[in-house]
Amino acid sequence: ARPRKGFHQFLEAAEQVASSIDGLKLIVVSKSPLQFETKIPVEFYRHPSDQQLADLYHSSALFVSASWGEGLGYPPLEAMACRTPVVLTDSDGVRDYARHGWNCLVVPPRNAVALAAAMQRMLQEPALAACCVENGLETAHRYRWEHVIARVETAAQRMLRDGPAQ
Numbered sequence: 001a002r003p004r005k006g007f008h009q010f011l012e013a014a015e016q017v018a019s020s021i022d023g024l025k026l027i028v029v030s031k032s033p034l035q036f037e038t039k040i041p042v043e044f045y046r047h048p049s050d051q052q053l054a055d056l057y058h059s060s061a062l063f064v065s066a067s068w069g070e071g072l073g074y075p076p077l078e079a080m081a082c083r084t085p086v087v088l089t090d091s092d093g094v095r096d097y098a099r100h101g102w103n104c105l106v107v108p109p110r111n112a113v114a115l116a117a118a119m120q121r122m123l124q125e126p127a128l129a130a131c132c133v134e135n136g137l138e139t140a141h142r143y144r145w146e147h148v149i150a151r152v153e154t155a156a157q158r159m160l161r162d163g164p165a166q
Contacts, residue, residue, distance in 0.1 A: 005030075006066030006089060009112040011038055013066070016116035021123060027056055029075075057082035062122055067091055068109040076104065077143050080136030085129040087118045097143060101128070103135040 007030075018024040018040045025041045028034065029048060048056065057063065063079035063086045070093035076086050077097065086104035088094055089111075100106040105122055107114040122129050 006068055006109060007034065007036070009110055009115060010064055010066035011036055012112035013064075013116035013119055014038070014040055016112070017119045017123070020120065027060060029053065029056065053078070054082055057084045060084050062087060062119060064115070064119060065089065065094075066109070066115055070094065072096065072143075077140050080104075080133075081140035083133050083137060085122045085132050086136060087115065087122055089115065097139050099135070099139075101132075103132055103139045105132070 014024065014026055015038060025043065026038070027043045027045070029045045031046065033046070034044070045052065045056065057079050060079075061084075063076065063084045065073065065076050065086075065088040067073070067089060069091045073088075073091070073093040076088050076094060079086050080103065086098075088098060088104055088106060089109040090098075090106050091109060094106070098104050098106050105118040105128075107118045122132070
């Protein structure tokens, strides 16, 4: 795995969580082959279809992204759209939409202890998870392609009308 994806921190955090929550199972989706060892049961998906991916999001108690840096970061938005609680690390791409405690939990990158604490909190606090799910759904709706395109078109029209910002 590419280190910047934070997979090893995620795995370390998941092992911490699994020590206090029975029945934890990991679902890992990656375009790259991964080699790792863990005592936690793992289902691995290399190239799931869009429908399979949506089904995985819907069936998951939690979505976790431990990346050190992303572009916009669509997988967390996809999870939000599927009503899955989200825990992610603070990186440039997610700052546009991630609001700690409102639509997700955000922790510093490269910090397995903080990631584990956030994962455990989301799994053990149903009211927090429900709040993040509802607000996450609203967030995901704002980032649907047609909405993003409309905002870009509006900004372009404003620039054409008003000229470049000074």
